[in-house]
Every structure is written in C-alpha cells, then in structure tokens.
Amino acid sequence: MNSFVVPAASYEAQNAYRRLQLTMEKDDPRMAILEIRTFLKMYPDLALACNDLGVLYAQTGEKLLALACYEKANRLQPATPVIVKNLAEFYFVELGWTDDAILMLTELLKSHPDDTDLLALLGTISGKIGREQEARTFFRRVLELEPGNRDASVALRQLEGAIPAAEFSAQPVRPAAPPVPPPVQAAPVQxxxxxxxxxxxxxxxxxxxxxxxxxxxxxxxxxxxxxxxxxxxxxxxxxxxxxxxxxxxxxxxxxxxxxxxxxxxxxxxxxxxxxxxxxxxxxxxxxxxxxxxxxxxxxxxxxxxxxxxxxxxxxxxxxxxxxxxxxxxxxxxxxxxxxxxxxxxxxxxxxxxxxxxxxxxxxxxxxxxxxxxxxxxxxxxxxx
CATH class of the missing domain: 1.25.40.10 (Tetratricopeptide repeat domain)
Known part of the structure; x- marks a missing residue:
C-alpha cells in the first residue's frame, strides 16, 4: 500500500480517504476491498483509491480485477509513480508484456530519476530478461542514493558473483521486487x-x-x-x-x-x-x-x-x-x-x-x- 494522499474535491473526501487507508492497514484484505468499493461509489475518481483496490485484488488472486483498477488509476492520474510502478509490474509479472513495462518505467524515470523503488524494479526486470549490465547500473544507482539499501546490495552481489549460502541467513531478505520468471516464447501450433x-x-x-x-x-x-x-x-x-x-x-x-x-x-x-x-x-x-x-x-x-x-x-x-x-x-x-x-x-x-x-x-x-x-x-x- 501507500500513504500518499491526493487532495480531493472536498474536506469530506479527504477524511474518507484517510479512513480508507486506516482500513487497508488491517489484516483482512477482503474487508478492506468492501470498504474501498463503498468509498469509490461516493468518490469514483480518486485514483489512489483505485490503485489501492488493485493492490488488494492482486493479493487475493483476482488478477483481472486488479488490472482493471490499475488501468483506471493510471487513466485518472497518469505519471503518478506508485500507480505506474504497480501497473508496469503487473504487465511484466502477470502478462509478460516486458516492452510495455520497460517503456512505462523508463519514461517515468525521466521525471523521477532518484526514485529508488523505481530503479530497483527496473534492475529486477533487467536481471530477469538477461540484461545484467543494465541491472547492475540500476542497482548501483540505488546504492548511490541509499548506501544502506540491503536489497539492492544483495541483488548487485548476486549479479556480480555468487553469495555464500550462509550469508545473511540470520535475517531473511525481502527482494526489491517480486521474483518473476522470464516470459516463455514458444512456436505457435498451426x-x-x-x-x-x-x-x-x-x-x-x-x-x-x-x-x-x-x-x-x-x-x-x-x-x-x-x-x-x-x-x-x-x-x-x-x-x-x-x-x-x-x-x-x-x-x-x-x-x-x-x-x-x-x-x-x-x-x-x-x-x-x-x-x-x-x-x-x-x-x-x-x-x-x-x-x-x-x-x-x-x-x-x-x-x-x-x-x-x-x-x-x-x-x-x-x-x-x-x-x-x-x-x-x-x-x-x-x-x-x-x-x-x-x-x-x-x-x-x-x-x-x-x-x-x-x-x-x-x-x-x-x-x-x-x-x-x-x-x-x-x-x-x-x-x-
């Protein structure tokens, strides 16, 4: 989720969105989905609410509904980093639309060159499609901006050489972005x-x-x-x-x-x-x-x-x-x-x-x- 609040048309809408975010912090995503859907009936054009609903749908396995929410959020509020990143990651992970995802993310990077989440996601995607040089560049940039970023450090060391199996075993490492398999291209059956x-x-x-x-x-x-x-x-x-x-x-x-x-x-x-x-x-x-x-x-x-x-x-x-x-x-x-x-x-x-x-x-x-x-x-x- 995110804590970024878009100014709404009214004081009531802003308060409603704050309450919505509090609901999303709970451990019951399906209840949160019901709350957000009710909210969107009253304020259907709040892009970040659509985005957060997409995140929840993705968590519960409703992939088509997640895509619909991400697309609507991007249409309502284009070039918003969290929205673009979620949509691009969905394109790459769930649909295998690698070119579209990379195009969206690199375009966003022009206006947000120091966004470490964006850089890490591009690094992960680059590594998964075999563009290791680009992946190293992205992860090095993350470490320039955040020298203590453990995820980027681990990812970079994996690209530059194997990490011993016992290393970092005391604390699990959360990857910068979910691991994704490369898209499979197969010859079509006639x-x-x-x-x-x-x-x-x-x-x-x-x-x-x-x-x-x-x-x-x-x-x-x-x-x-x-x-x-x-x-x-x-x-x-x-x-x-x-x-x-x-x-x-x-x-x-x-x-x-x-x-x-x-x-x-x-x-x-x-x-x-x-x-x-x-x-x-x-x-x-x-x-x-x-x-x-x-x-x-x-x-x-x-x-x-x-x-x-x-x-x-x-x-x-x-x-x-x-x-x-x-x-x-x-x-x-x-x-x-x-x-x-x-x-x-x-x-x-x-x-x-x-x-x-x-x-x-x-x-x-x-x-x-x-x-x-x-x-x-x-x-x-x-x-x-």
Whole structure:
C-alpha cells in the first residue's frame, strides 16, 4: 500500500480517504476491498483509491480485477509513480508484456530519476530478461542514493558473483521486487480446419472466437483424406486409427470418429491429441461431462500445448460456467504467449461480459496492436 494522499474535491473526501487507508492497514484484505468499493461509489475518481483496490485484488488472486483498477488509476492520474510502478509490474509479472513495462518505467524515470523503488524494479526486470549490465547500473544507482539499501546490495552481489549460502541467513531478505520468471516464447501450433462449425454464442461480435477455440483441432500431422468406406478397426496402429478418425470427421461420421478415438486412447492412454479431438466431438454432441474429461486429459498430458489449453478454457467459460478456471488458464497463456490474438480476444470478451470495461479495452487494444486490420476488434473497441 501507500500513504500518499491526493487532495480531493472536498474536506469530506479527504477524511474518507484517510479512513480508507486506516482500513487497508488491517489484516483482512477482503474487508478492506468492501470498504474501498463503498468509498469509490461516493468518490469514483480518486485514483489512489483505485490503485489501492488493485493492490488488494492482486493479493487475493483476482488478477483481472486488479488490472482493471490499475488501468483506471493510471487513466485518472497518469505519471503518478506508485500507480505506474504497480501497473508496469503487473504487465511484466502477470502478462509478460516486458516492452510495455520497460517503456512505462523508463519514461517515468525521466521525471523521477532518484526514485529508488523505481530503479530497483527496473534492475529486477533487467536481471530477469538477461540484461545484467543494465541491472547492475540500476542497482548501483540505488546504492548511490541509499548506501544502506540491503536489497539492492544483495541483488548487485548476486549479479556480480555468487553469495555464500550462509550469508545473511540470520535475517531473511525481502527482494526489491517480486521474483518473476522470464516470459516463455514458444512456436505457435498451426491449426487444422475444424471438423464442424460451431455456432457462435450470442453477445459481442467477437464471441465467435470462443466457439472457434472449442472446435479447433491442432496438429501438423492430421491430414484430411478423401472419403473412403468404413474399415475394420482390429489390428490398426494408433496412427491408423487417428487417420481413420480424421477421415470419419471429414465424412460427417462423428460416431465412428468417436469409436476410433476411444479405442485409440484405451490402447494408448497417453494420447493428448486424441483426447483433445474427443473433447471437441463430445462438445459438439452436447456430452459436456465427457468433453471436459478429455480436454483436461489433453492438457494434463501436454501442458505446453497452447491450443489444448485454449480449448479447455473456452469450454470452461462458454458452456460450463467455470469462469475462474478459464481466467486462470487464459492469464497463464497470455503471459507465455503475449502476442496470441485469440487469448487476448477471449480475455477481452470475458472482461466485457463481467462489466470490466477497463481491462476489456486493454486486451482488445492489444489485439489491434498486432492486427490493425481486424475489423471485429475495432467494432468491439468502439462498442466499449
């Protein structure tokens, strides 16, 4: 939290904000959230209250709500150090938007060159992305301004050489900023045409993205072959069964495809692609219990496959009402694949459907950064 008070429009607002800060010092963040939300109904434009609400939401794991509050605070009171630092750190830690975070922080540094928290955060980010020279520069500057800064001293020594394991063991060290893993860039999986079109759910013009996610089969090996008569399945290899299943899908024979794939996973349980396809076929048939089971198995067996994860998240959100689990998957994916337009679009849709307009704008604007020609995204943004 912070103790910085922005002058409000009235004496009552200032007093209310002071009481709000006292509430935030308590050990019950959920009670503090209720107090701040009540406060913001009366004084909706107090930026630091929005920022503090974002901090509390982040502490309780409500990441999308935290982002909405940070974005609103930054819009209401731009260039405020504590607000910019919180938003930039969220971009880097939760979303993997490294360039955006660095751009925001370095711009802020121009007007606040002696802000040691800002310098330490830039040092931490630089170190995590492999820019060790820059990290050393930032931490050295912190120590010039605060020679006794223990966190910066430890961070600098870690960059310049290993610290003995026993050193500083008597007192735990709080890092200058939370440790963050580097964003993972993975080669995108090329999708193959879906076996059958799924009607887009009613709502925003981009809701069909979620439907397409549900019906996407991802494989570079599956080839749709010309129609052929049904063949006996005895003695088939796993590869032959899968190809036959694809042929059955192309011929509109979903029942045969399901039979072949069920035989395949019975004989070869670790078959994430087959489980994913079964999830899609069972979704199209309305068998949601089986669909969820097979999509979960696909993700469990191939956790690094983004399309399997997207299919499961879309199913959770669109048909199962398991919004929190869908959001958890999408936020993990957007951190690992920050340029994935489908993930960004799904997060924009979920945010909008939950009346979180601020972060819906963030995500759909991000889509337009990567696809400026995307007419649906432009219409979505205009409607927001």
């Amino acid at each position: 999708p193959v045409a879906p076996p059958a079109a799924t009607a887009a759910p009613a709502g925003s013009p981009l809701d069909d993205i979620l439907a397409r996610l549900r019906s996407t089969i991802a494989t570079a090996e599956a080839v749709v072959r010309p129609a052929s008569p049904a063949q006996p399945t005895a003695g088939m290899s796993a590869e032959q069964r899968y190809r036959e299943a694809q042929t059955a899908v192309a011929n509109g024979d979903a029942d045969r495809a399901v039979t072949l794939l069920e035989q395949l996973v019975a004989e070869t349980p670790v078959s994430p692609l087959a489980h994913n396809d079964l999830g899609i076929l069972y979704t199209n048939a309305g068998r949601l219990d089986l669909a969820v089971n097979h999509h979960e198995l696909a993700v469990r067996q191939a956790p690094d496959n983004p399309l399997f994860a997207k299919n499961l998240a879309a199913l959770y959100y669109s048909l199962c009402g398991r919004t929190d689990e869908a959001i958890a998957i999408y936020t993990r994916l957007v951190k690992e694949y920050p340029t994935d337009v489908e993930v960004l679009t799904a997060l924009a849709i979920i945010s909008n459907n939950n009346n979180l307009k601020e972060q819906a704008r963030v995500f759909i604007s991000r889509v337009l950064d990567f696809e400026p020609w995307n007419a649906d995204a432009r219409q979505f943004l205009a409607e927001l």
